[in-house]
Amino acid sequence: MADEVVLLDFWPSMFGIRVRIALAEKGVKYEYKEEDLKNKSPLLLQMNPVHKKIPVLIHNGRPVCESPIIVQYIDEVWKDKAPLLPSDPYQRAQARFWVDFIDKKMYDSSRKTWTTKGEEQEAAKKEFFEVLKTLEGQLGDKPFFGGDNFGYVDLSLIPFYCWFYTYETCGKFSVEAECPKFIAWVKRCLQRETVAKALPDGKKVFEFVSVMRTNLGLE
Amino acid sequence: KCKTLTMAEEVKLYGTWSSPFSRRIELALKLKGVPFEYIEEDLSNKSPELLKYNPAHKKIPVLVHNSKPIAESQVILEYIDEIWNNNPILPQDPYQRAMARFWGKFIDEKVLATRMKANFAEGKERELVTEEFFQQMEFLENELNGKDFFGGETIGFVDIVAIVVAIWFPLTQEVLGVDTFTEEKFPVLFKWIRKITEIDVVNECRPPREKHLAYVKARIEDLKSASK
Numbered sequence: 269m270a271d272e273v274v275l276l277d278f279w280p281s282m283f284g285i286r287v288r289i290a291l292a293e294k295g296v297k298y299e300y301k302e303e304d305l306k307n308k309s310p311l312l313l314q315m316n317p318v319h320k321k322i323p324v325l326i327h328n329g330r331p332v333c334e335s336p337i338i339v340q341y342i343d344e345v346w347k348d349k350a351p352l353l354p355s356d357p358y359q360r361a362q363a364r365f366w367v368d369f370i371d372k373k374m375y376d377s378s379r380k381t382w383t384t385k386g387e388e389q390e391a392a393k394k395e396f397f398e399v400l401k402t403l404e405g406q407l408g409d410k411p412f413f414g415g416d417n418f419g420y421v422d423l424s425l426i427p428f429y430c431w432f433y434t435y436e437t438c439g440k441f442s443v444e445a446e447c448p449k450f451i452a453w454v455k456r457c458l459q460r461e462t463v464a465k466a467l468p469d470g471k472k473v474f475e476f477v478s479v480m481r482t483n484l485g486l487e
Numbered sequence: 488k489c490k491t492l493t494m495a496e497e498v499k500l501y502g503t504w505s506s507p508f509s510r511r512i513e514l515a516l517k518l519k520g521v522p523f524e525y526i527e528e529d530l531s532n533k534s535p536e537l538l539k540y541n542p543a544h545k546k547i548p549v550l551v552h553n554s555k556p557i558a559e560s561q562v563i564l565e566y567i568d569e570i571w572n573n574n575p576i577l578p579q580d581p582y583q584r585a586m587a588r589f590w591g592k593f594i595d596e597k598v599l600a601t602r603m604k605a606n607f608a609e610g611k612e613r614e615l616v617t618e619e620f621f622q623q624m625e626f627l628e629n630e631l632n633g634k635d636f637f638g639g640e641t642i643g644f645v646d647i648v649a650i651v652v653a654i655w656f657p658l659t660q661e662v663l664g665v666d667t668f669t670e671e672k673f674p675v676l677f678k679w680i681r682k683i684t685e686i687d688v689v690n691e692c693r694p695p696r697e698k699h700l701a702y703v704k705a706r707i708e709d710l711k712s713a714s715k
Contacts, residue, residue, distance in 0.1 A: 317626075318593060318626055327582075330582060332582070332585045332589075333589060334588075334589055334592055337585050337588045337589055337592065338585075340584075340585070340588070341581055341582070341584070341585040344581035344584065345581050357566055357569040357570055358552075358555055358557070358566070360565075360566075360569070361557045361562050361563070361565065361566040362557075364559070364562045364565065365543075365557070365558060365559050365562050368559050368562065369543055369544075402543060
C-alpha cells in the first residue's frame with residue numbers, strides 16, 4: 269500500500285518550510301495544500317482541533333502537528349535515507365535543545381522587528397541580534413549545526429532566512445554586517461537543492477508582509 | 488537518597504524542590520533505577536555550575552551525565568529514555584511517539600500559561616481565560632479516553648509531564664480558594680489523578696505537602712503585593 273502524505277501549510281510559514289525541507293531530504297512524495305489562514309479549511313480544523321494551525325502532516329489519514337514533532341516523525345518513519353537527527357543520544361539532545369531555543373527566542377524577537385516601531389522595535393532588534401550571536405557561537409567553526417552534515421537544527425533555522433529581507437527592511441539593519449558567520453552558514457545551506465527549492469523569495473515575503481503592516485498601521 | 492556512584496557513570500541533577508520540571512526528572516531517573524546526585528539550587532543565587540551548564544537559559548533542571556550537560560526538561564526526559572532503556576517512557580511506534588510529544592508540548596506551552604492567567608486575571612478576562620482552560624482540560628480528558636494513564640497501562644512521558652496538573656494544580660487551587668478544576672467537570676482526569684498519586688515512586692518525587700503549601704502561599708502573596 270502506497271503512503272499517502274498530505275501537508276497543510278501556508279507558503280511563507282517558516283514552520284511549514286521546515287517540513288517541506290524534511291520531506292524533500294527524504295524524497296517523500298506528498299500533496300501540498302495551501303491554507304488561507306483567514307478562512308481555515310474544515311480539514312485543518314478537523315486535523316488540528318487543539319491549535320488550528322499549520323503545518324499539519326497527514327500520513328495515511330493520521331495528523332501530526334507542531335513542526336519539530338513533524339520533522340522528528342518524518343526522520344523516524346523514513347529512517348533509511350538522509351538522517352536528520354544525529355545518531356548519538358547526547359548529540360540528539362543538543363539538537364532538540366537548540367531547536368527549542370530557536371522556537372522560544374528567534375520567532376518572538378524576529379517578529380517584533382516588523383510588527384513594532386520606535387523603542388519597542390529597537391529592543392526587538394537588540395534581542396534578535398543577541399539570539400543570532402548565541403547561535404553563531406553554537407555553530408562555531410562547524411560548517412553546519414549538525415557538524416559536517418546538514419541536519420535537524422540547520423533545517424529548523426534556515427527557513428527564517430526568507431524573512432530576513434523583511435526584518436532588515438522594516439528594522440533598517442543588516443544581518444550580514446553584524447553576523448557574517450551566520451550569513452556564511454545561510455549560503456552553505458542554500459547550496460542544498462532541497463533548501464533552495466523550499467524557501468520562497470524574500471521579496472515576495474516582504475510584499476505579503478507589507479499588506480499586513482498597512483493593516484497594523486505601521487506603514 | 489543517593490547511592491555511591493562509580494567513576495564509570497556519573498549522573499547529577501541540578502534542580503529545586505518545588506519545581507515540577509525538576510521533580511519530573513527525579514521521577515524518570517527513579518523509575519529507571521538510575522542513581523544520581525541531586526544538587527538543590529538557590530534560584531536567587533545561582534551556582535557557577537548551573538550558569539556554566541545552562542548559559543543559554545540559566546534555568547533548572549539541568550542533567551549532567553559524565554560531565555556533559557543537558558537542559559530543558561522534556562529534552563532531558565527523552566535523553567534519559569534513550570540512555571537507560573528499561574521501563575520505557577516513550578512508545579516505540581513513531582506515530583505514538585509524535586502523539587506523546589504533542590501532548591507534552593501542549594501541557595508545558597499552553598496549559599500552564601493559561602492556568603496562570605486564569606488564576607490571576609480579573610473580571611471579563613478571567614471568564615474568557617477560564618473558559619480556555621476548561622477547553623484545554625477537555626482535550627486532556629478526551630485523550631485519556633478509558634485508559635488508566637496517558638501512557639496506557641503504565642505511566643509514560645505524558646503522565647510524567649502532566650504530574651504538574653495532578654499535584655500542582657489542586658494545591659494552588661486550595662491556596663487560592665477557587666474551585667475551577669473539579670472532579671465534577673473533569674471526572675476522567677480526577678480518576679487519573681487518584682491513580683497516579685497512589686504510585687509510590689510518584690509520591691517519593693513530590694514536594695512535601697506542608698512545605699509546598701507554605702511555599703505556594705508565600706509566592707501568591709508576593710505576586711499579589713507586586714501587582715498592587
